[in-house]
Amino acid sequence: xxxxxxxxxxxxxxxxxxxxxxxxxxxxxxxxxxxxxxxxxxxxxxxxxxxxxxxxxxxxxxxxxxxxxxxxxxxxxxxxxxxxxxxxxxxxxxxxxxxxxxxxxxxxxxxxxxxxxxxxxxxxxxxxxxxxxxxxxxxxxxxxxxxxxxxxxxxxx
Amino acid sequence: xxxxxxxxxxxxxxxxxxxxxxxxxxxxxxxxxxxxxxxxxxxxxxxxxxxxxxxxxxxxxxxxxxxxxxxxxxxxxxxxxxxxxxxxxxxxxxxxxxxxxxxxxxxxxxxxxxxxxxxxxxxxxxxxxxxxxxxxxxxxxxxxxxxxxxxxxxxxxxxxxxxxxxxxxxxxxxxxxxxxxxxxxxxxxxxxxxxxxxxx
Numbered sequence: 001x002x003x004x005x006x007x008x009x010x011x012x013x014x015x016x017x018x019x020x021x022x023x024x025x026x027x028x029x030x031x032x033x034x035x036x037x038x039x040x041x042x043x044x045x046x047x048x049x050x051x052x053x054x055x056x057x058x059x060x061x062x063x064x065x066x067x068x069x070x071x072x073x074x075x076x077x078x079x080x081x082x083x084x085x086x087x088x089x090x091x092x093x094x095x096x097x098x099x100x101x102x103x104x105x106x107x108x109x110x111x112x113x114x115x116x117x118x119x120x121x122x123x124x125x126x127x128x129x130x131x132x133x134x135x136x137x138x139x140x141x142x143x144x145x146x147x148x149x150x151x152x153x154x155x156x157x
Numbered sequence: 158x159x160x161x162x163x164x165x166x167x168x169x170x171x172x173x174x175x176x177x178x179x180x181x182x183x184x185x186x187x188x189x190x191x192x193x194x195x196x197x198x199x200x201x202x203x204x205x206x207x208x209x210x211x212x213x214x215x216x217x218x219x220x221x222x223x224x225x226x227x228x229x230x231x232x233x234x235x236x237x238x239x240x241x242x243x244x245x246x247x248x249x250x251x252x253x254x255x256x257x258x259x260x261x262x263x264x265x266x267x268x269x270x271x272x273x274x275x276x277x278x279x280x281x282x283x284x285x286x287x288x289x290x291x292x293x294x295x296x297x298x299x300x301x302x303x304x305x306x307x308x309x310x311x312x313x314x315x316x317x318x319x320x321x322x323x324x325x326x327x328x329x330x331x332x333x334x335x336x337x338x339x340x341x342x343x344x345x346x347x348x349x350x351x352x353x354x355x356x357x
Contacts, residue, residue: 036240039233039279046236071315077237079341083308084238084324104241105342111236112317145283146244 018123019141019150026133027055028094033140034150035111037120045069045118047109047126047140048149052099061092061100063129066140070113072126077105086110091131104148118142196306201226201333204304206297208265211277211290216263218304218333225336225356226261226329230307230322232268233280238324238341239264245345246326247285252349257287259356265291267309267322269298328355 022031029052038045045068053059064072074089092107094100102108109126118124123139130136143150204218229246231239243264250257264281266272269292272280277290292298302309307323324341328351336355339348 036236037283039283043234044236075237079324082323082325082338082340083310083321084341085312085321086237086319104237108237145240146247148241148244 018139019143020152023136023138025136028053028059028130028133028136030128030136030138032150032152033126033138035118035124035140035142036147037142037145038114038118039145041114041117043114045111045114046104047072047111048102048104049109049126049128049138049140050099050101050103051094051128053094053096056096057132058096059094059133060131061094061128062090062131064109064126065129066111066124066126068115068118068124068126069111070115071111073110073112074107075110076107079105094130120144198305198307198327198329198335200335201304201329204301206293206301206304208291208293208297208301209274211274211281211292213274216289216291221261221329222333223331224259224261225331225352226263226327226333227352227355228263228265228305228327228329230265230267230302230305230309230324232266232320232322233272233276234268235320242324242326242341243281243284243288245348246288249349249352250285250287253352256353256356260287260352261289262287263289263291265298265301267298267302267320269293269295328352330355330357 019032019034022029031050031052033047033049035045035047047064051061061074064074066072074092075086076089077084077086089107092100100107120142122142124142125137126140127135127137141150201218201221206218208216210216227246229242231242233239246262250262266277272292274292277292281288281290305327309320309322312319312321326339328336328338330336337351339351
């Protein structure tokens with residue numbers, strides 16, 4: 001929602017702690033939003049986050065949007081008979097009382113049509129659209145291409 | 158099929174089982190009944206391909222014989238599986254320490270259309286420098302994949318495309334015999350011991 005007002009990508013120096021932050025939005029808790037640096041703007045980028053539904057009813061993540069990319073989508077990496085593919089995910093279920101990870105090798109945001117290369121240390125806003133709870137915007141931190149997640153003490157990994 | 162795969166993976170760590178799982182798709186798509194030996198990657202000495210490294214050097218199977226070999230199929234436009242696996246491989250090489258210098262480690266691209274040697278060099282500069290990127294003509298990549306019993310497929314997407322590809326990491330002994338596969342969703346703690354076994 002609010003991100004639509006932001007016409008250009010906001011870049012700021014980020015401390016590593018940003019990817020370890022958690023945002024509470026109603027019954028939802030949104031933690032560890034991060035991405036990987038890209039080489040140039042031609043390749044797709046990723047968006048990872050952990051979402052906990054502390055409410056009594058189910059919700060679902062149905063879309064993401066960001067000024068950083070023209071075609072952001074939800075995808076899921078699946079491995080069948082050893083072969084990895086990345087089908088489009090129309091909706092990511094968030095059952096009541098559970099945490100769902102968008103993480104390497106599973107559900108993830110796929111950011112196609114980057115407006116600029118993502119550089120390590122930058123942050124960019126991502127608006128998450130939930131079926132029930134509506135829209136909320138979080139800042140994702142761009143980490144190195146060579147990491148598997150933010151190094152947080154409380155990320156439950 | 159899914160149940161069988163789940164049971165096989167549930168056993169966990171069975172090298173033959175993992176290879177079997179990987180080979181199953183090959184067996185199904187070929188429509189032929191194969192013996193289990195046909196489902197495993199062939200020894201490197203029986204492979205036949207002619208590729209070019211990200212440094213511009215010609216690489217053929219014989220170049221790998223004499224050192225244990227670790228191979229992953231991927232592509233540099235791949236946002237999720239490939240950086241994750243290359244990060245994993247970089248971490249394993251760190252864990253192995255100087256012993257890792259005795260390994261051939263290669264990423265074979267399944268997307269030679271975009272992954273030129275220069276593109277691979279740029280991409281791999283972000284990972285452990287011992288990982289060698291290999292590319293070549295589509296037919297040579299196909300010949301390489303068939304020796305590994307690996308599969309890949311171009312998947313069109315709007316104005317773009319992505320690649321489905323075998324995601325396991327293949328391990329071979331120094332004499333070229335197939336050792337094992339580190340499956341993509343396998344517990345990563347098993348990886349370094351598997352590599353060490355292939356190096357014995």
